[in-house]
Amino acid sequence: MENKVKIARTQVNLTQQQLAEKIGVTRQTISLIEKGKYNPTLKLCLDICYAVNRTLDEVFWVERENS
Amino acid sequence: MENKVKIARTQVNLTQQQLAEKIGVTRQTISLIEKGKYNPTLKLCLDICYAVNRTLDEVFWVERENS
DNA sequence: GAATTATGTAATATATATGTTACAATTAGT
DNA sequence: ACTAATTGTAACATATATATTACATAATTC
Numbered sequence: 001m002e003n004k005v006k007i008a009r010t011q012v013n014l015t016q017q018q019l020a021e022k023i024g025v026t027r028q029t030i031s032l033i034e035k036g037k038y039n040p041t042l043k044l045c046l047d048i049c050y051a052v053n054r055t056l057d058e059v060f061w062v063e064r065e066n067s
Numbered sequence: 068m069e070n071k072v073k074i075a076r077t078q079v080n081l082t083q084q085q086l087a088e089k090i091g092v093t094r095q096t097i098s099l100i101e102k103g104k105y106n107p108t109l110k111l112c113l114d115i116c117y118a119v120n121r122t123l124d125e126v127f128w129v130e131r132e133n134s
Numbered sequence: 135g136a137a138t139t140a141t142g143t144a145a146t147a148t149a150t151a152t153g154t155t156a157c158a159a160t161t162a163g164t
Numbered sequence: 165a166c167t168a169a170t171t172g173t174a175a176c177a178t179a180t181a182t183a184t185t186a187c188a189t190a191a192t193t194c
Contacts, residue, residue: 015170026153031172038151039110041181042127050131056123060109064117082140093183098142108151108181 004059006034008052023047071126073101075119090114 009019009030016034020027025044032038033048040048045060052059076086076097083101087094092111099105100115107115112127119126 017170027171028154028173029152032152035172037173039108041106041108041151042112043106044151045109045112046127046129046131056128060113061123062113064113084140094141095143095184096182099182102142104143105181111181 002036002062003033004054005030005048005052008048008054008059009034012052014052019048019051022051069103069129070100071121072097072115072119075115075121075126076101079119081119086115086118089118 009016014022016030017027020030023030023044025047029038029040029044033040033044045056049056049059076083081089083097084094087097090097090111092114096105096107096111100107100111112123116123116126
């Protein structure tokens with residue numbers, strides 16, 4: 001599940017640790033989401049968006065795979 | 068967790084059951100998401116969006132509560 | 135208004151998102 | 165190169181998203 005969390009995070013100069021603390025989540029969770037190995041919850045996606053000043057579409061939208 | 072799933076679903080003339088089947092999920096899951104009692108997974112949010120031809124922001128975005 | 139269809143919801147079970155702890159690997163600063 | 169900071173990741177524990185089954189209510193249709 002690819003996303004743009006890392007890009008958005010670095011653009012607001014936050015480390016994984018800092019973002020995690022802002023959101024109230026673990027650094028590992030942020031790391032795994034950035035690596036596309038987690039399928040995060042909507043609430044967590046929203047919290048990430050709020051923390052990096054972006055919207056869901058900007059950070060988490062991916063086009064449907066045609067199949 | 069309020070959202071616009073029900074609006075988007077009815078606009079494409081799908082019943083909860085039909086939407087659930089399209090996505091490969093249970094009708095109850097759709098019902099509870101629409102009632103705001105579930106905190107769905109990103110993948111499920113995306114699948115719903117694909118099924119109703121909307122984007123994440125259109126269906127699931129909510130402004131940050133100021134606190 | 136009875137019958138069918140659509141929706142709400144509860145109890146319990148299962149799958150999976152996230153936490154915890156720990157350590158390795160990578161990057162940045164000196 | 166050494167050190168510190170940042171990030172990747174593994175094993176296991178816990179919380180919670182979703183499934184299953186079942187039944188109740190509301191809305192349509194005849």
